[in-house]
Amino acid sequence: xxxxxxxxxxxxxxxxxxxxxxxxxxxxxxxxxxxxxxxxxxxxxxxxxxxxxxxxxxxxxxxxxxxxxxxxxxxxxxxxxxxxxxxxxxxxxxxxxxxxxxxxxxxxxxxxxxxxxxxxxxxxxxxxxxxxxxxxxxxxxxxxxxxxxxxxxxxxxxxxxxxxxxxxx
Amino acid sequence: xxxxxxxxxxxxxxxxxxxxxxxxxxxxxxxxxxxxxxxxxxxxxxxxxxxxxxxxxxxxxxxxxxxxxxxxxxxxxxxxxxxxxxxxxxxxxxxxxxxxxxxxxxxxxxxxxxxxxxxxxxxxxxxxxxxxxxxxxxxxxxxxxxxxxxxxxxxxxxxxxxxxxxxxxxxxxxxxxxxxxxxxxxxxxxxxxxxxxxxxxxxxxxxxxxxxxxxxxxxxxxxxxxxxxxxxxxxxxxxxxxxxxxxxxxxxxxxxxxxxxxxxxxxxxxxxxxxxxxxxxxxxxxxxxxxxxxxxxxxxxxxxxxxxxxxxxxxxxxxxxxxxxxxxxxxxxxxxxxxxxxxxxxxxxxxxxxxxxxxxxxxxxxxxxxxxxxxxxxxxxxxxxxxxxxxxxxxxxxxxxxxxxxxxx
Numbered sequence: 001x002x003x004x005x006x007x008x009x010x011x012x013x014x015x016x017x018x019x020x021x022x023x024x025x026x027x028x029x030x031x032x033x034x035x036x037x038x039x040x041x042x043x044x045x046x047x048x049x050x051x052x053x054x055x056x057x058x059x060x061x062x063x064x065x066x067x068x069x070x071x072x073x074x075x076x077x078x079x080x081x082x083x084x085x086x087x088x089x090x091x092x093x094x095x096x097x098x099x100x101x102x103x104x105x106x107x108x109x110x111x112x113x114x115x116x117x118x119x120x121x122x123x124x125x126x127x128x129x130x131x132x133x134x135x136x137x138x139x140x141x142x143x144x145x146x147x148x149x150x151x152x153x154x155x156x157x158x159x160x161x162x163x164x165x166x167x168x169x
Numbered sequence: 170x171x172x173x174x175x176x177x178x179x180x181x182x183x184x185x186x187x188x189x190x191x192x193x194x195x196x197x198x199x200x201x202x203x204x205x206x207x208x209x210x211x212x213x214x215x216x217x218x219x220x221x222x223x224x225x226x227x228x229x230x231x232x233x234x235x236x237x238x239x240x241x242x243x244x245x246x247x248x249x250x251x252x253x254x255x256x257x258x259x260x261x262x263x264x265x266x267x268x269x270x271x272x273x274x275x276x277x278x279x280x281x282x283x284x285x286x287x288x289x290x291x292x293x294x295x296x297x298x299x300x301x302x303x304x305x306x307x308x309x310x311x312x313x314x315x316x317x318x319x320x321x322x323x324x325x326x327x328x329x330x331x332x333x334x335x336x337x338x339x340x341x342x343x344x345x346x347x348x349x350x351x352x353x354x355x356x357x358x359x360x361x362x363x364x365x366x367x368x369x370x371x372x373x374x375x376x377x378x379x380x381x382x383x384x385x386x387x388x389x390x391x392x393x394x395x396x397x398x399x400x401x402x403x404x405x406x407x408x409x410x411x412x413x414x415x416x417x418x419x420x421x422x423x424x425x426x427x428x429x430x431x432x433x434x435x436x437x438x439x440x441x442x443x444x445x446x447x448x449x450x451x452x453x454x455x456x457x458x459x460x461x462x463x464x465x466x467x468x469x470x471x472x473x474x475x476x477x478x479x480x481x482x483x484x485x486x487x488x489x490x491x492x493x494x495x496x497x498x499x500x501x502x503x504x505x506x507x508x509x510x511x512x513x514x515x516x517x518x519x520x521x522x523x524x525x526x527x528x529x530x531x532x533x534x535x536x537x538x539x540x541x542x543x544x545x546x547x548x549x550x551x552x553x554x555x556x557x558x559x560x561x562x563x564x565x566x567x568x569x570x571x572x573x574x575x576x577x578x
Binding site: 013016017021024028031032033034161162164165166167168169 | 212215216218221223225226227228230232314315364431481484485486488489492493535537541542558562
C-alpha cells in the first residue's frame with residue numbers, strides 16, 4: 001500500500017516537473033526525484049503509453065514571431081443529440097485543423113471553440129461556412145482575440161523583477 | 170546580511186589612547202574592532218562581474234507571491250500607513266500564535282509572549298541584549314550565520330564558539346556543547362536548519378541538547394528562520410520540547426519561507442519577562458515594525474499554497490545541485506534544510522577564499538568561502554540553490570571545468 005502511494009507521488013512529481021519544463025533529460029529528472037534514470041524512463045513511457053502525457057510542445061508567443069495569425073473564441077449553442085449528447089457535435093467540430101481547442105462549458109452557450117487562421121477574414125469565413133451550418137448548431141458568437149497576457153500559466157510580458165544582490169550572507 | 174562580516178580573531182575590541190580631534194577617533198572603538206578583510210573586495214568584484222552566475226545569494230529567487238503583494242497594495246489604498254503597537258498588530262500576533270500552535274504544537278500568548286520585529290536580525294539583537302550581561306558567555310556553533318558573534322559582542326558578552334564538522338553532518342553535538350559550558354555561560358544559540366551548511370537536527374539531537382540546557386540552567390536563542398524549508402521530514406521547533414518553552418527565545422520570520430526578505434519582518438516568541446525586556450529595547454530603537462510589512466505578513470499566513478510549491482521546487486534544485494557537485498568531484502554532505510549546499514573543496518588544495526576568488530576570475534561563478542562563517546568552515550564553500558535550474562546546471566558546468574584544472578591528484 002505504502003509503496004503504491006509512494007509510486008503515485010513520484011509519478012505526480014515527474015508530471016509536475018515535465019509540465020514546467022519538458023526538455024529536461026531523464027537523468028536530470030532522476031536526480032530531482034531521487035530515482036534511477038531507468039525508473040524515470042519507464043515511468044515516463046508508461047505515462048506516454050497510457051495517454052496521460054499527450055504531447056510535448058513549445059509555448060510560443062505568436063505576437064513576437066512576426067508571423068500574422070488570428071485567433072478567435074467561438075461560443076457555440078447546439079442541440080444535444082439523443083444518446084450521444086454533446087459529444088458527437090463536439091467531435092465533428094474538433095476534427096477541423098483550424099480548431100485548436102473545443103470545450104464543453106456551462107452557461108448560455110454550450111461549446112467554447114478556439115480557432116486559428118491566417119487572417120480575420122479567413123477565420124470569419126471558416127465560422128460562417130464550416131461551423132454555423134453544421135446540423136445541430138443553433139447559434140454562434142465570434143470573439144477575436146486582441147492580445148494574450150498569460151497562457152498556460154506563463155506570463156507573456158516578462159514581469160520586471162527587482163535585482164538581487166550577487167552576494168548576501 | 171550584505172557584505173559585512175567578522176573574521177576569526179577580529180572579535181577583540183581594540184582600545185587605543187584617545188587623541189583629541191583626530192579623525193580616527195570619530196568611530197567608536199567597539200565598531201572599529203570589527204575588522205573587514207580582503208574578502209570584502211572579492212564580494213565587491215562579485216557584485217559587479219558581468220555575466221557571473223551567483224550561487225552566493227542568501228535569499229529566495231522567487232518574488233513575494235502576488236496575493237501577498239496585492240494585499241499590501243490594498244492596505245496602502247485603505248490608508249494603513251500609521252505606527253502600530255510596539256508589539257506589532259494584535260491580529261498578526263494572534264495569527265502567528267495560531268500558526269506556531271498548529272505547526273509546532275507550542276502555544277504562545279499573543280499578548281505578551283510574541284513580539285513583531287523588523288526581521289529576525291533585529292529579533293536576534295534584541296534577544297541577546299535582553300539576556301546577556303557584560304562578561305556573560307554565549308555559545309555559538311560554527312559554521313553559522315555571521316551576525317551572532319558581533320551582536321553578542323555589542324552587549325559586552327563573550328561569544329564562545331563550538332565547532333561542528335562534516336563528520337557530524339554539521340550538527341551541534343551535546344557532548345561538544347557541554348565541553349564549552351562554564352559558570353559564566355548564559356545562553357546558547359541554535360541555528361537550524363543552518364546557514365551555511367544546510368544541516369538540520371533530528372528530534373533526538375534536539376532532545377540531547379535540551380538535556381544539557383536543563384542541567385546547566387541555560388537559555389536558548391533558537392533562530393528557526395529556515396524551519397519551513399526542511400526536506401527530509403518535518404522541522405521540530407526547539408521550544409516544543411518538554412520544558413524548553415520557558416528557556417527558549419524562538420526567532421522566526423517571513424523572509425525565507427514566503428520570499429519576503431526585503432519586507433524585513435520577523436518575530437520573537439518566548440517567556441513573558443524576556444519578551445517584555447526585548448520589547449523595551451525595541452520600542453526605543455524601532456518603535457514598531459513597518460505596518461505595510463505586517464499587513465502583508467497576515468496575507469502570507471492566510472494563504473500558503475505557493476509556499477508549498479516553492480519548497481518542492483527548492484527540493485528538486487537541492488537534489489540537482491548535490492548530485493551535480495558530486496559528479497564534478499566535490500564531496501558534498503546532503504543538506505536537509507535551508508537552500509544551501511556546503512561541499513568540501515579540500516581536494517583542490519586551495520583555501521576556500523582562494524577557491525572562491527579563482528572560480529570567479531576564471532569561470533565567473535560566485536560562491537561564498539566557508540571561512541566567512543567561522544574557522545571550521547575552512548575547506549568548504551557555500552553554494553546556494555535559490556537560483557533557477559538553468560543557473561544550477563550552467564554553474565556546475567563551469568565549476569567542473571574549473572576543477573579539471575585545479576584538482577590535486
